[in-house]
Amino acid sequence: MEIAKEIKDFLTTRRARITPDQVGLPTGGRRRVAGLRREEVAMLAGVSAEYYVQIERGGVGGVSDEVLHAIATALRLDDEETEHLFTLARAATTRPRRRNTSRARVEVPEPVQALVDAMLTAPAVVQNGHLDIVAVNALGRALYADLFDRSDGVPNLARFIFLDRRADETFPDWNHAADDAVAILRGEAARSPYSAAVTGLVGELATRSDEFRTRWATHDIKAHRRGTKRFHHPVVGDLTLRFEALEVASAAGLTLFGFTAEPGSPSEESLRLLSSWAASDRPEHQHS
Numbered sequence: 293m294e295i296a297k298e299i300k301d302f303l304t305t306r307r308a309r310i311t312p313d314q315v316g317l318p319t320g321g322r323r324r325v326a327g328l329r330r331e332e333v334a335m336l337a338g339v340s341a342e343y344y345v346q347i348e349r350g351g352v353g354g355v356s357d358e359v360l361h362a363i364a365t366a367l368r369l370d371d372e373e374t375e376h377l378f379t380l381a382r383a384a385t386t387r388p389r390r391r392n393t394s395r396a397r398v399e400v401p402e403p404v405q406a407l408v409d410a411m412l413t414a415p416a417v418v419q420n421g422h423l424d425i426v427a428v429n430a431l432g433r434a435l436y437a438d439l440f441d442r443s444d445g446v447p448n449l450a451r452f453i454f455l456d457r458r459a460d461e462t463f464p465d466w467n468h469a470a471d472d473a474v475a476i477l478r479g480e481a482a483r484s485p486y487s488a489a490v491t492g493l494v495g496e497l498a499t500r501s502d503e504f505r506t507r508w509a510t511h512d513i514k515a516h517r518r519g520t521k522r523f524h525h526p527v528v529g530d531l532t533l534r535f536e537a538l539e540v541a542s543a544a545g546l547t548l549f550g551f552t553a554e555p556g557s558p559s560e561e562s563l564r565l566l567s568s569w570a571a572s573d574r575p576e577h578q579h580s
Contacts, residue, residue, distance in 0.1 A: 295384040295485055296350025298511075302380065303348045305511045306367040307333050315366075328367075336366035352381045372479075376513045379482045400427040401542045408432075408548065413567065415533070415551040418540065421480035422490045423449040423473060426546065431563075434570035435523060435531075435551065438462045450477060450493065454501040464522045464530070474507040475514035484545075521551070528565045532557070 308327035312319045317332055328336075334344035339359060347355055347363065360381060364374040400418060408416045408429045415435040418427035425436070425447045433440055439452045439462065450473045453459045453466070463469040481490050497504040516537060523531045533551040540546040553560035 295380060298482065298485075299350040299352065299377075299380050299384060300348055301509075302377065302511045303333075303363070303367070306369060306373070310368060314368075333363065333366050337362040339363075350384060352384050355381065372513045372515045376479060376482055379479075383482060383485050399543075400546065401540070404540055404543065404546070404548070411550065413563075415563075415566075416548060418546055418548050419449065420547075421484065421545050422477060422487075422493050423451075425449065430570050431567055432551075434566050435525065435533075436462075437525065437527075448493070449473060450497060450504075454497050454504045461524055464524050469521075470503060470507060471512070472514065472516055474504065474510075475512055476516055478508070478511065478513055525562075525566060527569050528562045531559045531562045531566070533559060533563070 307330075308325070310327050312328065312332065315328070315332075315336060317328075323329070330345055330348060331341040334341040337344065337359070339347075339362065343359075344363070347359075352360075357378075360377060361374070364377055369377065404418065405427050408418060408427050411429050412431070415432040416429045417425050417432045417436065419425055425439070428436070428440075436447070438456075438458050439447050439449065442456060442458065443452065453463070453470055453473050459469075460466040477490070477494060480487075481494060484490050494508070498508060518534070518536050520532055520534050523533065525531060531553070533553055535549050535551050538548045538550070540548055553563045
């Protein structure tokens, strides 16, 4: 990934969404750009126009945290977007490590797999930053049955969402799932700009999916720590489940997602049915 271009595109898309009146600037006169001009961002951030142009072009070497925070404030970045800007700046000023061309499977620590397996009443999956599912319990595998059944090798959630025609059946809120997948990949690409796994997956999806390519161009960033997801399962029907995302401290880059149903809800009963189905009808399932 070319970091300078990522910085340019990110800052350009952020200032394009802010109108002058939102920040108390005059709106009169002919404007050739959507949103704010570079010199307007510079004025709001308290830096010279030339300095801001340099930064927007990816020249962030020597730029202080205070200046980056001032730009984030001027562009009204939220916490996740601000963190993304700082991640890009760090990547731009860090000496690149030798490009890793290996696609070897990440080893999940045995205690993590044991924890996942011990979660008997809650679906649980462990994902890496580019959305491979590298560990799963029985109920998690049952919840993602279509994904596992239709994947060759380690299942990848982004590849399933954008390249498999069954994805919009599995995820009734497909647009939401697609937006989340792209936002997660965007963050991972900033953290690991020289990862062959990340750049290879992004290149594949951009080539094969118009939906992915359109979303990737927005440079949107979004936290994915908790919320709700809707699933449609071929056996038990619709489920609306809450999820919590927990970073795995013993294995950098891995996140454990645990799912629960609202007590007393139809989804709680559906989850019980799914557990029974997973135990009785799919005994052949093993760890991913």
